[in-house]
Amino acid sequence: MSAPDFYFVNNAVFRHIHDKYGRDALIRYWTGLGRDYYAKRAALWKDQGAAGIATDWKAYFLEEPQAVVDVTMEGAAAILHVKVCPAIKHLRDSGREIVPYFCEHCDHVCSAMAGVAGFSFARSGGMGSCEQRFEPLTVEGRLLSEKGGTSHARLP
Amino acid sequence: MLGCHDFCGYYDWTFHFIRREFGEAAVQSLWADAIGQDSQRHYIELGLREGLKGLFEAWRQTGEDEQCDWTFTLDAKSNVLRWDMRKCPSKGFLLAHDLNADEDYCDHCMGWESSMLGSLGLRMIRHEHNHSGQCWGEMTLAGTEPAELTLEADIRKDPRWQTGFVERFDRHIKLPVLGQPGGQSDWVAVLAGAMAGERLVILGRGPSVRDLPSAAQSGSRLLVTGSAYASGEQWWKSPDVVLVNSPVDDTLLAGISARYSQAGSEHRPLLAYAYLPSQPPVAFPNYGLPRPVPILPALIRANLYVHDPRGPFPTTGVFLALLGAAVSNAREVHIAGIDGYAHPSGVTYAHGVGPADATWQPEHSPEVDQSALARVGAHLGSRLCFLGSGPMRDRPESQP
Numbered sequence: 001m002s003a004p005d006f007y008f009v010n011n012a013v014f015r016h017i018h019d020k021y022g023r024d025a026l027i028r029y030w031t032g033l034g035r036d037y038y039a040k041r042a043a044l045w046k047d048q049g050a051a052g053i054a055t056d057w058k059a060y061f062l063e064e065p066q067a068v069v070d071v072t073m074e075g076a077a078a079i080l081h082v083k084v085c086p087a088i089k090h091l092r093d094s095g096r097e098i099v100p101y102f103c104e105h106c107d108h109v110c111s112a113m114a115g116v117a118g119f120s121f122a123r124s125g126g127m128g129s130c131e132q133r134f135e136p137l138t139v140e141g142r143l144l145s146e147k148g149g150t151s152h153a154r155l156p
Numbered sequence: 157m158l159g160c161h162d163f164c165g166y167y168d169w170t171f172h173f174i175r176r177e178f179g180e181a182a183v184q185s186l187w188a189d190a191i192g193q194d195s196q197r198h199y200i201e202l203g204l205r206e207g208l209k210g211l212f213e214a215w216r217q218t219g220e221d222e223q224c225d226w227t228f229t230l231d232a233k234s235n236v237l238r239w240d241m242r243k244c245p246s247k248g249f250l251l252a253h254d255l256n257a258d259e260d261y262c263d264h265c266m267g268w269e270s271s272m273l274g275s276l277g278l279r280m281i282r283h284e285h286n287h288s289g290q291c292w293g294e295m296t297l298a299g300t301e302p303a304e305l306t307l308e309a310d311i312r313k314d315p316r317w318q319t320g321f322v323e324r325f326d327r328h329i330k331l332p333v334l335g336q337p338g339g340q341s342d343w344v345a346v347l348a349g350a351m352a353g354e355r356l357v358i359l360g361r362g363p364s365v366r367d368l369p370s371a372a373q374s375g376s377r378l379l380v381t382g383s384a385y386a387s388g389e390q391w392w393k394s395p396d397v398v399l400v401n402s403p404v405d406d407t408l409l410a411g412i413s414a415r416y417s418q419a420g421s422e423h424r425p426l427l428a429y430a431y432l433p434s435q436p437p438v439a440f441p442n443y444g445l446p447r448p449v450p451i452l453p454a455l456i457r458a459n460l461y462v463h464d465p466r467g468p469f470p471t472t473g474v475f476l477a478l479l480g481a482a483v484s485n486a487r488e489v490h491i492a493g494i495d496g497y498a499h500p501s502g503v504t505y506a507h508g509v510g511p512a513d514a515t516w517q518p519e520h521s522p523e524v525d526q527s528a529l530a531r532v533g534a535h536l537g538s539r540l541c542f543l544g545s546g547p548m549r550d551r552p553e554s555q556p
Contacts, residue, residue: 003160003163003222004160005160005195005198006160006163006167007160008194008195008196008197008198009163009167009190009191009195010158010163011194011195012190012191012194012195013170013186013190013191013195015190015194016185016186016189016190016194017174020182020185021177021178025177028177029170029173032173033158033166033169033170033173036169037165037166037169037257040465040466060159060161061159063159063161063162064157064159064160064161065160082157085157086159086160087157087158087159087160094198096197105157105158106157109157109158110157
């Protein structure tokens with residue numbers, strides 16, 4: 001069962017936590033969701049690597065109404081090409097005022113999950129379409145794709 | 157991203173996060189303001205335009221779209237809009253995926269609906285839910301007192317209504333728990349009332365129950381397992397709380413029922429049960445038993461238990477220890493008979509009654525029990541006297 005009106009609830013919950021308890025609380029909420037609620041998904045990512053991440057997201061978006069998302073592999077990275085974000089589309093189509101930080105939930109939820117799995121997460125774009133990259137980290141917390149490059153700290 | 161197909165799972169987790177971080181009033185505010193007002197704006201606009209009839213049509217359509225197993229009834233004459241839910245898709249998602257993060261997921265419906273209805277000049281006048289996916293409610297115009305509808309679709313006529321534990325609401329207010337003294341509407345308070353005293357004794361079934369000093373018995377409250385109660389074990393007093401085992405089967409329920417029904421009312425214990433979402437629903441009234449009091453709300457509220465979906469869960473004795481730690485204010489808490497099937501004597505059960513090949517079942521694990529007992533030890537500190545043995549003895553801060 002998929003009920004897109006649940007996106008209204010997410011938008012409202014983000015606004016409520018942000019306005020009532022502040023931005024730090026909202027980030028703590030998103031990070032906790034990724035690290036704790038999605039712990040078992042993140043553990044699978046850790047076991048199965050980038051291919052597992054790609055498979056997991058393909059299956060996830062198939063359940064989301066009106067989502068148009070391509071999932072590809074680029075070397076050791078899994079890339080989500082979100083052409084139509086189902087949440088933003090439904091909120092817009094329904095005339096809802098979208099909180100300006102809505103897309104940041106992906107950054108914090110996915111970074112927390114990726115951190116558990118030994119990956120980094122980066123998003124470019126947003127508010128309807130974006131690209132999301134999951135890249136493996138070395139044990140020192142650097143991107144595998146970088147040779148002596150910048151350190152990417154893992155989330156706590 | 158946070159999708160909609162697995163929404164109910166993280167919705168439950170969200171309630172727990174808000175409750176843990178900001179308290180009970182904060183979760184009520186989340187339900188009333190964020191859910192009942194902001195997110196439900198479409199229903200508020202519809203209700204303002206078309207009243208109860210508009211809500212009736214919308215929810216009936218939602219039911220068809222989402223294949224909800226429910227009946228909506230509008231009695232236009234008395235202005236009563238009623239639902240009878242046979243299989244709640246929201247709670248059903250949690251049950252199907254073995255999820256139980258918050259202490260009471262079902263309460264959120266009253267939390268947001270009362271707020272939304274208030275904006276429409278309406279109110280919920282009656283509601284009950286059984287935490288197993290069945291519920292009903294009636295809403296009407298504020299300030300009116302129409303009689304309850306009599307319907308063939310009344311969910312209380314459905315055999316599934318006999319499962320779970322029931323909460324009742326009258327005009328948005330949660331009513332006292334049925335059949336319990338003290339007029340408490342909070343399950344944790346009901347358990348605390350049954351366990352109130354200077355000394356608490358928690359007994360598993362292992363041989364170390366024999367090590368319990370007689371001084372511990374004086375003026376104590378006694379908690380035992382359902383299997384010990386059913387097998388006819390005798391103690392120095394009638395138990396105050398009996399925790400029905402998980403898993404439970406017909407034989408065990410029949411045994412508990414036989415002893416419970418034979419006991420005089422003053423010797424009947426408070427029955428408790430974990431209602432783990434992974435376990436099949438049990439219709440306790442069909443065995444002549446009252447619906448047991450749930451223990452997970454107390455354990456979750458005390459931060460002593462995090463439900464592990466599809467993972468092993470504590471044995472019944474360890475659940476009792478967690479319950480005692482979560483609820484009791486006793487000066488001394490004595491725990492004995494939790495030996496992890498590894499008592500030095502080689503004996504498994506103190507009273508020799510139990511399966512001959514008793515060992516760790518797949519739904520349990522020594523690690524889960526040890527970890528839980530460590531939390532019990534940390535929580536109770538110097539109040540704890542732990543008399544268990546084997547691998548269990550190493551973990552709690554015991555003071556025999």
